[in-house]
Amino acid sequence: IVLTQSPGTLSLSPGERATLTCRASQSVGNTYLAWYQHKPGQAPRLVIYSTFSRPTGVPDRFSGSGSGTDFTLTISSLEPEDFAVYYCQQYAKSPTFGQGTKVEIK
């Protein structure tokens, strides 16, 4: 399953809302989609699993939605520490990742 993320880069200011999308080449249902935050030199961090669930410790400004082939990660109000690359991942079949969306400071 190929995942296509858009946009490639999102230039925003702290306090703004970020909307990232992930489209799958075939349905992954509504529970097999995750989102990761990745900063250079650090371990990737799981921020959303099962499409809309947040792991313990992830702030509620992060939210996920979608089903089938179209999914969205929303960061309601960007904090300085949120600027990073975000990857979607499906695990309905052999795991695959999207190519990433870079959220950069405008």
Add this chain to the structure above:
Amino acid sequence: EVQLVESGGGVVQPGGALRLSCTTSGFTFRVYEMNWVRQVPGKGLEWVASITSRGDTQSYADSVKGRFTISRDNAKNSLFLQINSLRVEDTAVYYCARGLGSPDFWGQGTLVTVSA
């Protein structure tokens, strides 16, 4: 505190081999499925292999099948990746990651560079 620490990366010639290790602490290793995921420099993440909690079932990406072997030692809380017949395109940071489906904890990775 959950910790995963990878080691064993380095520079190797095409056709060579390496054994990567992931030493874990802070959780009950033997009950978790474990994974290896890699990132080619400047590119995205690619799932490489997974192994069940007891080590009795392994699965691999097509790009590494037949060349890579994932294994674990539950007594030593450790995960391994034997990588053989290395190719230039295997150059990447290799991460170990905990859990089935959407891994919830990852290490910081170890760099494997394949170059003549």
